[in-house]
Amino acid sequence: MFSVKPTKPTFRSYLPPVQTDVKKTIESPPKKVEPKLLQAGEIVVNEVNFVRKCLSADSSQEGLWGKLICTNFKVSFIPTDPPSEQKSHLSHLLLGLHDIPLTCLEQVVTVNDTKGKKKVLGSNQKLKFNPTELILYCKDLRIIRFCFVEAGPESAKKVCLAIAHYSHPADLPLLFGFEYQGRRYHDSKGQRVNDRGGLRTPIFDRPSDWDREIKRTGASEWRVCSINENYAISPSLPEHIVVPVSLADQDLKQNSIYFMNQRIPVWCWNHPNGSALVRMASIADPLQQRRIDQRFIPAITKSHPQRSEVIRSDLDKCLPNIQDLQSAFIKIRHICVIDSFEESEERWLSSIENTRWLEYVRAFLKHSAEMVYLLDGKNTSVILQEEEDRDLNCVVSSLVQLMLDPHYRSLVGFQSLVQKEWVMAGHRFLDRCNHLKKNDKDESPLFMLFLDCVWQVMNQYPAAFEFTETYLTVLSDSMWIPLFSTFLFNSPKQRAQYLMDFAKNKAIPQGEDQLVYFPPVWDWSQQYSTADQTLFNNPMFVGKGAACVQNGEVKTFRRTKKTYSATVRGTHASLRNGQKGGEDSLARRGSLLSELKPDFSLVKDESPSERFFRDWFSRPADQQSLLIPLLIPSHLALWKLYFLRWVPEACIFKGGPITAYHKLSQLVDEIEILQSHLRQYKGTRESGSTQLPGLSGPFSSQRRMYFKASSLQDPPSPPDFLTSSFPFTPSGNLCRRSTYGTPISKFLNGARIWLSTETLDNDP
Structure with a gap:
């Protein structure tokens, strides 16, 4: 029988009772946590x-x-x-x-x-x-x-x-951007000031945008053609394209049926020497190859002032395909983000190499540089050919123009390049980004590869670009925000069809500009404040009108119109667009006809292309002219801000390139403040005022640099929040280990433990 009487407790505490505050023991009610939702349709x-x-x-x-x-x-x-x-x-x-x-x-x-x-x-x-x-x-x-x-x-x-x-999502209109932009349009109807919201980047959906580009590049033998209006010829080309003046619309219509997806040869860019960059799809019926060559090649030849030959480059035969690129990207992502650093760090560099990602980056840069030689050094027009003209052609045509034309290294110019050669050219962003997650086989990081290639050139020539790697990273992130029309569609036609239905469903007036009710990503004020957008500005950029010092005198560098770096060319430097000007009084700088430096003497059996590159690299690079990247393995690097920004183990406290960016930004900001003070001081002297200018005023709100000039009270070291991941933070992302240290440090720690143990054992 068990007694139901409770036993008397025998434990006795010898500690005084803890004095507790009754008020403090009562838990305060939990804070009410509410989500921050967008006003336009988020639930x-x-x-x-x-x-x-x-x-x-x-x-x-x-x-x-x-x-x-x-x-x-x-x-x-x-x-x-x-x-x-x-x-x-x-x-x-x-x-x-x-x-x-x-x-x-x-x-x-x-x-x-x-x-x-x-x-x-x-x-x-x-x-x-x-x-x-x-x-x-x-x-x-x-x-x-x-x-x-x-x-x-x-x-x-x-x-x-x-x-x-x-x-x-089961279908494209189910993406949140369609709900968001519809409500935003009606909510902000009274705030719009013009038809395109003040957008500076050309969209190339109007003939006027193409006309301006033709005039800017001096492509006088090319014209804007509207035979694809309402997408009557090709479903993936834009409505307005640029073709040779000598080709009639009827010829283009008759011969379009022989090209894949009816993507006929279209103009991309013109060199000042008259050579043109053209892109096209493959010919569907090989038996028609000769017929097509007889119609289009002579027309492109006639567009050149010297009637130079036309060279065609088949990218499908000389570059990796989209499946290879996807496989390499998955591997490098796995190594940089998913694999444990502790287990792989001893072979990490070789693992990166084995992914072949950097090998593919080099392949695209190398082929683009070869096309640059043909256009600039050999003075010939180039046709980029790809089966569908919507993937590899986008990468190579963009890189060629980026290397040759400094306009595309400005912020607005770069955005217009992406808009022209990717968005309007019909790159399949919807499929390649796999927004609907329907077909993994079509997914491929073509645009990410292009941004990596741009970063490689920027890393070698940092003063040649108006924008920063932060801008490139933010642009890549914008692909995954479904609120803008830039990266959502496979072609201009698909964009037009979906946005037409969208306008009907949201009661948007007929004839309203699509950019107004479903804007592109290029208006960055939709995502970032004006202050944060200053992180896109490169303090080292050498733009037009940049100041330099020569013999102790400050001079302004102004690049004359259509002047590119003088290199070995087949024609005289003064021969432009078929008209020969006055004879040069001096031999061209860097020309083999002039006196060569002993270190760069002619090499026996040197090809013209090798001579072209040797000659270019023998001279200091002109940041506002032709740029050719170095392609040996030691000059290509992993884009760490993109691949490692979320990895806490790879984050360097107060280290990385951001520390140099911080100091340079402060220096540029201080220079601009002094320049503003000088202008104000000059104005006060002319007006007879005795009041000295101060820092306050309109200039203080228009400063271009994110990091402002420091004062004497500021500490000399970088701010505590600066890391190699700035302006991104790995805080809140998964850290794969809690202990830090390299294998050598672990070995030394183990050696110390072993040594102390041996000493104890042998101690008498």
């Missing part, structure tokens, strides 16, 4: 409380606690106790620090630790277990992990299924 689909955002691979370590929310636009995590804000990252106007657009999600993975189960979720799938973790793999290379240990199991399951469902 909460599902949410779950008591979620922990993991900051390391160790689940036992502390993270951020808060609420996880799925809307029809993004996945949002709202910390219960957000850390104090500091200016350590770009502040996106439409996305918070812990927000992820649904189109940015690559994979949605649910995990149950207790049952050892893991599942990749797709649309309309069932989940048979209650998830304890959610891992989000993002297309911008972030990895985000949430734990549901304290959350309700059913709520956690519902929010996971909602994220998976809304990140796999």
Whole structure:
């Protein structure tokens, strides 16, 4: 029988009772956490409380606690106790620090630790277990992990299924951008001041944009043609194209049927020497090759002042295909983001090399440089040919123009280049970005490869570009924000059709400009404040009118119109557009006809192209002229800001290129302040005023640099928030290990332990 009488406690405490404050023991009610939603159509689909955002691979370590929310636009995590804000990252106007657009999600993975189960979720799938973790793999290379240990199991399951469902839209109009822009149009109807919102970047959807480009490049033997109006000829070409003057519209229509997708040869750019860059699709019927050559090649030849030959380059035969590029990108992403640094760091560089990504970057830069030689050095027109003229041609044509024309190295010029050679040329952004996640076989990082190639050239010639690598990275991120028309469609025709239906559904007046109700990405004020946009400005940029010092005297460098670097050419330097001017009084700088330096003497059996490149590299590069990148392996590098910005282990505190950018920005800002003071001082002297100018005034709000000039009170060291990942922050992204140290440091630590053990054992 068990006694029901309770036993008397025998434990006796010898510590005084803890004095507690009754008021303090009463827990304050939890803070109400509310999502920050966009006014134009964003709604909460599902949410779950008591979620922990993991900051390391160790689940036992502390993270951020808060609420996880799925809307029809993004996945949002709202910390219960957000850390104090500091200016350590770009502040996106439409996305918070812990927000992820649904189109940015690559994979949605649910995990149950207790049952050892893991599942990749797709649309309309069932989940048979209650998830304890959610891992989000993002297309911008972030990895985000949430734990549901304290959350309700059913709520956690519902929010996971909602994220998976809304990140796999069934059709393009279901992307949030269509709802957002429709409401934004009606909400801001009274605020628009002109038909294109003050956009400076040409869109090339009107003949006037092409006319200006023809005049800018001096392509007098080419004309704007509108035979594809309403996409009557080709469904993937723009409505307005540029063709040789000598070709009639009827000839173009009759011969278009012989090209893949009816993509006839179209003009891209003209060199001052008269040679043209042209792109085209392959000929569908090889038996018609001779017929096509007889019609188009003579017309392109006639457009050249010297009637030079035309060279065709088949990119499908000499460059990697889109599947190779996708495979290489997946491998390098895996090494940079997913693999454990602790396990792979001893062979990390060789692993990067084995992905072949940098090899492919080099291949595209090398082929583009060869096309530059043909246009600039050999004075011949070039036709870039690809099967469909919508992938490899976009990369090479853009790189060739970037190397040859300094206009495209300005911010507006670069944006017009992307608009002209990618968006309006019919690059399949919808398929290549896989926004609808329907066909992984069509996905390929062509545009990302192009941006990496641009960064390689920028890394070698930093003063030649008006924009920064921050701008390139932000541009790549914008591909995954479905609010702008630039990266959403496969062709101009598809864009026009969807936006026409969109305008009808949203009661937008007929005839309204599509740029007004569904704008492109080029208006950066939609995403960033004016202050944050100054991070796009390169303090080292040597633009038109840049000052230089010669013999102690400040002079202004002004590049004369149509003057490119003098290199070995087949025609005289004064021969331009078929008209010979006065004889040069001096031999051309860098010409083999002039006196050569002993270090650059002629090499026996040297080809003309080798002589061209040797001659160019023998001279200091003119930042406002032709640029040719060095392509030996030691000059190509991993684009760290893009590939490693979210990796905490790779983040260098107060280090990296940003430290130089910080000092240069301060120096440029100080120079511009002094210049402003001098102008004001000169004005006060002329007006007879005795008042000295101050820093306050309109100039203080128009400063171009993100980092302002420092005062004597400022510390000499960089700000504490500067890291090699700036202006991005790896905080809040998955860290794969909690201990730092290289294998050599571990070896030394082990050696010390071994030595101390041996000493103890041998101690008498």
